[in-house]
Amino acid sequence: MNGIPERLKFYREANELILADVAYMLGISEAEYAAFEQATMEMPLKVLVKLLRIYNITMDKFIGKATLSDLPGENTEIAPIMDSDFKRAKEAPKKSKQVVKEYPKVDNGNFSESFGVNTRKSHRSVTPKQAVTMLKEHGTDITENQAEEVLDFLYRIANLAVEQVLTTAERDNRLKEEPNGYLFEDKGYTCQICRRSAEGGWYDHSGLRCGICQQAILDGIIPSNICGHEELYYSENELSREFNLNGKTLTSWIGRGIIKERTIPLKNRKGKHYRLFLLKDNEGFLPPKEVLRCLDYAVEERDGTEVQVPLRWYEAQEHPEAYLSNYGISRHLRFTGATDE
Structure with missing residues (x-):
C-alpha cells in the first residue's frame, strides 16, 4: 500500500462501503470522492479529518496497523410526521466475524518515497x-x-x-x-458552494466556485457570501442525514411552504444542479448546524470486541423532541426509540 489513495480504498472496502456511501457521509459528490481514491485530485485536510472521524480511527491507525469493525446501526429513528410510513432503514448488526486487517509494514527509509x-x-x-x-x-x-x-x-x-x-x-x-474576480481554468478543484469537482470557474474575495454556481449568484438565485461558509445553509444530503428529510416528503414540504429552498439550475435551465436551504430563509425553523454537532460515542460489544459507535445528535439526547423545541422543524418530526421496532 503505497499512499493515501490506496489507504482510502482499503478502509472503504474493509467497512463494506461503496463510493456513493462514503461520498454521502462526507457531503460531497461520488465523482469527487472517486477522484481522491484514483489520485486524480488531492483530498483536502478537513475532508480527511472528517473521514477519519467517520471511520472512528486516529491518524496513526490510518498510516499503520488498523483494526476494523462493522459500521454501527442507529439506536434512534427520526422521520417527518407527515409521512407516517416513512422510516429510516435500520441495519441490524452483522453476524459475520469482526474484520481485522493489517497494513504491510512500511519501511521507514522508504516512507517519504511511498x-x-x-x-x-x-x-x-x-x-x-x-x-x-x-x-x-x-x-x-x-x-x-x-x-x-x-x-x-x-x-x-x-x-x-x-x-x-x-x-x-x-x-x-x-x-x-482584478478586484472584482476572474475566470480561471484550474482542474480538479472543489466548488465551495455545491462541493462538486469542477474544471474552470470563478474566484473572488468570497472564494472559489464553479461556473454554474457563479451564474446563480449573478442571477440572484443565491448570495455570494455562502461561498466557503457551509454553516449558512443545509444541502439536501444534510437534511437527509440530520432529519431523515428527503424524497417525496421534502418535495411536499417545499410545495406547502413548510421549508424554503433555492435551486441552482443546470446550464440548460432544464434540470437541477444543486439545491440548498439558507438559514436566513428558514430562520426559526432550521437550527444552526452547530446545535446538531455531536462528539459523543456509545460503546457496544460485537463479537467479543468493544467498539466505539459515533452518535447522531438525536441519539445523544434523552429527549430529542425537546432538544429542538425552539425551532419549527421539531413540530414536524417524530422520534422512535430502538424498542419500537
Whole structure:
C-alpha cells in the first residue's frame, strides 16, 4: 500500500462501503470522492479529518496497523410526521466475524518515497524519541518506529497545508489586479458552494466556485457570501442525514411552504444542479448546524470486541423532541426509540 489513495480504498472496502456511501457521509459528490481514491485530485485536510472521524480511527491507525469493525446501526429513528410510513432503514448488526486487517509494514527509509514527498527528517524540530517522551507524558505509549511513521504523516499533511496556502496566496495576489474576480481554468478543484469537482470557474474575495454556481449568484438565485461558509445553509444530503428529510416528503414540504429552498439550475435551465436551504430563509425553523454537532460515542460489544459507535445528535439526547423545541422543524418530526421496532 503505497499512499493515501490506496489507504482510502482499503478502509472503504474493509467497512463494506461503496463510493456513493462514503461520498454521502462526507457531503460531497461520488465523482469527487472517486477522484481522491484514483489520485486524480488531492483530498483536502478537513475532508480527511472528517473521514477519519467517520471511520472512528486516529491518524496513526490510518498510516499503520488498523483494526476494523462493522459500521454501527442507529439506536434512534427520526422521520417527518407527515409521512407516517416513512422510516429510516435500520441495519441490524452483522453476524459475520469482526474484520481485522493489517497494513504491510512500511519501511521507514522508504516512507517519504511511498507518499511522494521529501520529508527532510534531518531538518525536523521534533525527533521520534522526543515524540515518544511527549506522548508518554499524556498517557500514550508508542515505539520510536511508530512515532516516526506518525511524524512522517504529519509532515506530509503540513506540506499539503503549505501548498494550499501558497495556492491561495497566488490567487489573492491576482485579485489585486482584478478586484472584482476572474475566470480561471484550474482542474480538479472543489466548488465551495455545491462541493462538486469542477474544471474552470470563478474566484473572488468570497472564494472559489464553479461556473454554474457563479451564474446563480449573478442571477440572484443565491448570495455570494455562502461561498466557503457551509454553516449558512443545509444541502439536501444534510437534511437527509440530520432529519431523515428527503424524497417525496421534502418535495411536499417545499410545495406547502413548510421549508424554503433555492435551486441552482443546470446550464440548460432544464434540470437541477444543486439545491440548498439558507438559514436566513428558514430562520426559526432550521437550527444552526452547530446545535446538531455531536462528539459523543456509545460503546457496544460485537463479537467479543468493544467498539466505539459515533452518535447522531438525536441519539445523544434523552429527549430529542425537546432538544429542538425552539425551532419549527421539531413540530414536524417524530422520534422512535430502538424498542419500537
